[in-house]
Amino acid sequence: MLAQQDRVSYAQRAKQKRDVARLWDALGRSLAVVLVVFFSLAPLYWTLITSLKGPLEMFTSPPTLFPHAPDLSNYFQVFQSPFFLPTLRNSALIASTTTLLSLLVGILCAYATARLRFAGRPAVLSLVLSINMFPFIAMVGPLFVLFTGPLYLYNTYGALIIPDLLLTLPLTIWFLNSFFREMPGDLEEAARIDGASRLRFLRSILIPLAAPGVFSVAILSFIAVWNDFLFGLTLTSDEQAQPVTVGITRFNSEHVIAYGQLAAASIVVTIPLVILVLLLQRRIVAGLTAGAVKG
């Protein structure tokens, strides 16, 4: 009798201990989640409220955590500045052109490496991947010499589209390579029996089927080019071709930093990215891990 009671209370105590452990676990987990989300979004919040502060509130000490009198004047000034809208347009045009070009070239290569067998296939894939890891600063010098001399492209879209292909091609090929490989093989067989050539199969069957993959890789490419700063800084000189990442730094000149306008411009440049991320997070994660993990 006594022994049984002992056993029961032992079991109870063990259960209690487990419950306590589980509670701590849940608490720790929630705390970690809150911290991660806070740390991730705090700079965005600070930028947003800084962009909404008027000239007076901007420099109050200590800085206010909520804008007391939200004010859109920073945004008006940003859009009225002579360089912001042109550079924004440059970025959009350069990013879409580069994305299209690298899709055009990359789809062919991804198809060949995914579904055809040929000598040198692994070499092609590792070459494509290693390009992504080059220090781009080392290309800037020779490209500058080339684009200001023999092949005069300095300060044109071409001067950025050409090197930006290096940012998008590896990503496009690796991602589509893994996407094409997962497509069923019977499809191709059936199409070939029906007399379709490989290219025709690629154009009329594989690409339409892989449309979701092509779409996500287009988004990833667009983001990659949109985010370039180094090439934009060194290979263009004014709003004729400068991307917005460089345009934005003009609000932060050597003598004075226009904090409100810098913040407003940052918000304008990043909000499209935030929306893309929220809408397409699953696809982006899939693309990110497919493109980068198969070393």
Place this chain on the structure above:
Amino acid sequence: MAIRTEQTAPENMEQAAFAPRRGRVSGRLLPYFLVLPTLLVILAVGIYPMLDSFWVSILDNPLVFHPNIVGLANYFQVLSDPVFQEALRTTLIFTVISVCLEMLLGFGVALLMNRAFAGRGAVRAAILVPWAFPTVVSAQMWLLMYNDQVGIITTLLQRMHLLAPGATMLGSSQGVLLASLITDIWKTTPFAALLLLAGLQVIPSSLYEAASIDGANRWQQLWRITLPMLKSQLLVVLLFRTLDAIRVFDLFYVFGGQSVPSLASYANLKMFAGTPGDFAPGVATAVLVFLIGVVISLVLVSMMRETIKRA
């Protein structure tokens, strides 16, 4: 997603290869025609400028019509420049600390997200936000918090007496390094976390079940199952992050400016903010960044080979 070095081709491939050729392009040559445009682009835009940078780095002034070859003089000039030595030190410290912390934190976030819980999607969206931002814009956003006039971080640090009144983090080289580290960790931990999470998700749960039946506690499971199973993934992240950190540019361009450059921003300053005679030494610096990257890749890739062999 696991590392696949050997691509498995669809099974019908052999059959297809023997099927009668119908296209105008001969079937056997077709793959080469398909990869040719990519190879040409990579050759013209990647390999050629990369190799050309070696050539440019031994000229006296590549921007004039007939430059002279000066051998390794540009390298000697750069290597003996105290600013370069400082930039090298800054970059190496930045690389070691940022890569270690990002992998550690990324592993933590990956473990956190590896279990289903309410709000997991929200966490994933939140950590993807910094990843998607242009680095240079992220740097400007953090500058809004680091600066001395409207910055919240400066205000907090001054309140805690970690900074003298009127001082900022960006006033000292350690401060610039710290500011760059924080911003880089904020921006790239998600990348590490998502890659490691992809690795965690392919570890079979039966391993953990068997281990807990055998009485292994969580700590033992972490050391004996998770880490060994994740080893190749960890090495991939290590390689990617290290090569990315060694070429860090945007952060030091914004936070360090002329006074606390990284190797890449030092190279950029030399090329575009110095005299014409500084251009080639700038290129030489960039070549050095490339060579450091090559050494790191060789070491890490040989480590990867070994783990794959052992596995």
